[in-house]
Amino acid sequence: KATAILEYIQRTVERRRQAGALPLPDDWCYVYNFDEPDRPNALRLPPGVGRNLRDQLEELLSAVRDSVSRAFASEEYEHQKRETLEGGQQEAKRIMDQAQKQAEEAGFLLRFSPVGVALVPLVQGKPMNAEQFAALDPAQRQEIESRQQRVMEAVGEVAERLRAVEREASQKLRQLDRQVGETAVAGLFDSVISQNEAHSELVRFLERLREFTLANVDLFRDRDGQPGMALALAAAGPQPDPFLAFRCNVFVDNSQARGPPTVVEVNPTWTNLFGKLERRAHLGTYVSDHTMLKPGAVQRANGGYIILNLVDVLSKPGSWDGLKRVIRTKEVRLEDPLEQYGLLTPQGLRPEPIPVDLKLVMTGDPMAYFLLSAYDEEFWEMFKVKADFDVQIARTPENGVAYAGFICACCQREGLRHFDRMAVAKVIEQSSRVVGDQEKLSARFGQIRDLIVEADYWAGRDDSPIVKGQHVERAIDERVYRLNLVEERIRELIARGVIMVDVTGSVVGQVNGLSVLDFGEFSFGRPSRITARTFMGQKGVTSIDRESQLSGRLHDKGVLTLSGYLGWKYAQDKPLSLSASISFEQA
Incomplete structure (x- = not known):
């Protein structure tokens, strides 16, 4: 059945291609989500654009790293940075000198340290140690402590002014880094955006990527000719990619497609149908990102056709419910199958669902169809078109010629010897014998193909260039000999x-x-x-x-x-x- 359906779909697609009414399926890409990194965004692009985008982002990353490294290694940047730092230091020194003068007038010495500011009382212009302070009478200590309280309040104000100066210097350095980064990457991003201006979603992503680059420009800098910290970690072993935002996962690549895809999935497990979330080991756990998302048969068949066997789908845990959900919602979600059973999974991603538009063809036996029709309420609503395949056809001259054409096609496809007239007649005769009716022919072409292959084998044993009628008869006799053990035993019992x-x-x-x-x-x-x-x-x-x-x-x-x-x-x-x-x- 699947072979017949596949050939019918291929003929239909070819007719539509010749008529010029054949749309090509789009590419689907997963890219970094700047707002929620655990929810990658899906981009729908024309066929071939996804692969170009991936190459453009890789080239853009290399160019940005080179340009940013050169910009931050320039003398002009170092000069501006030094001026900014010196300006902050001079302002801080002026504030500290002013505070020191005010403290000395009050009889104290200020000592600045990384842990804070300390006040030391002065006696005759010299700092007083702890023993000298303890030797004073209580009235003098109380008077010094009273003056110290007023000075400490002023020192607190000075400390706040110093922190403000430090914040201002840091802000100026960040602004300087951003200005240098904008100058270094502006032309690079403008070039890529202009090449993709026809795709609005892609342009928005590139603009967000530019903002991300400018906000994290330190990732792209080389310090003293050595890789940055993120690159050093990446070189030390399997680490999260510091440049993940520049990675594009071409989830479904239709750059080579000549028409709608036709997918036959013979093992419809959850991951084979709906995709897979791969993971890598990192620091004793497993992590994942949007570059490790793999498509399933449903994503690859999007915009085309998918052929499944009903019994195979029902026998795989979760596949039937997931397939009905895709039909009902018209979108496919990339989820971990363990989550369907309430099990915990390490670092679960929630990729953006992809809308699907495909034709689902389900093959199976009548009994499975009747059981689902009776016990599954959604079955009739989802599968509205039913087609029966007959196992026999009328034995007419037209079908006889078609049978000969089928034999010829099998020989060409399998690389077998061709059949002469008598061999074709023997195959047709055996086909009628299989259905038990002289006016019918068997439509179980899988069995007929097996007969053709075996007849070719016996022709090879006889070194015959073509398959003759005797070779078909030999194939039939050998098949009967392999299967008629019970019949021979019954004949023996009758004879005895x-x-x-x-x-x-x-x-x-x-x-x-x-x-x-x-x-x-x-x-x-x-x-x-x-x-x-x-x-x-x-x-x-x-x-x-x-x-x-x-x-x-x-x-x-x-x-x-x-x-x-x-x-x-x-x-x-x-x-x-x-x-x-x-x-x-x-x-």
Whole structure:
């Protein structure tokens, strides 16, 4: 079924391409989210733009690092930085000198240190130590402490003024760094933005990236010719990427697409369908980022077609519910499958969901379809189109020619020898035998392909350049030989008289019947002796096989139908006084 559906979709796409009405699927990229780094943003771009964006950002990062490093290593920057620092230092010195003078007038000496400002009393212009202060009488100590309290209040004001000077100098240095950074990267970003001005979402991302670069310009600087701290950490081992904002994950790349994608997923697990969040080990835990997001079949089939097997989807935990959620919301979310069961996951990302527009084709057997129709309320609402595949087709001259074309296509696709007229006729004859109808042909082309491949093998054994009718017959005989072990054992039992079957003469109340044993790929008829006995009584027809629970429902229905017929035929005007038994002997 999947092969037939795939070929039909390909033919439909080719017709639309020839008619010029074939849209190409877009690229999808995940980029850094500057507001919430654990929620990467998804960008929808025309086909091929995603790969170009990734290359542009890599080149932009290299150019920004070179330009920023040169700018901050220039003499002009060092001169402006030195002037800013010297200006702050001079202002701080003036404030400290003024404070020192005021303290000396009050009889104290100021000592500035990294831990704060200390007041030391003066005696005759010399600092007083602790022993001298303790030797003073209480009145003098109280008087000094009173003056010290007033000076400490003034010193507090001085300390606040010094901190303000330090903050102002730091602010000027940051402004200087930003100005230098803007001068270094303005042209670089303007060039990339102008190349992508047709894509508004991408332009907004590039503008935010420029603001991020200017706010974190220290990341891109080289100090004394050595890599910055972030680069040194990155070189020491697996570390978070300091330039993650410049990384573009081309999540779905359709740069080489010639039409809508057609994806056949043979193993529809959660990650194979909806994508995967990869992680790396770091400091005893696992971390992830937007560059480690991998697409699933649904994302790769976006804008096209996806073919799934219903039984395979139902047998994979979470896949069926996730697929229904995609159909219902028309978007696919990249989530960790463990979270669906309430389990904790390390550093969970919440990537922005991607809207999907695709055609979902689900193949399966009728029983699964009927069960879901009966027990899943959403099934009818989501899967509105049902198509049945017949296992047989009419045996017409047109279909005979089509069969020959199928054989030729198989030979070309598989690199096999071609079939002559007699070999094609034998294949068609076997196809009718498979469905058990001379006016029908089998539509199970997988089995016919296996026959073609095996016939080619026997032609190779005979060194024949083409496959002939005898090779097809040999392939059929060898297949029967591999599967008919049970049939041979039953024939042996009949020949030895263990299973009693008479093929000559006649016996009242005894006939030979034939039951078909089906082993899937092989079926055969088993002869059985059917015996009926009548005797006086009113029990009617009794099936010995039914009473011993050895019969099936169809057999029981046949016996009851026979009882009804006898009653209708012979008991219209009087009761039927009959007791009879019927049995499949040695069943």
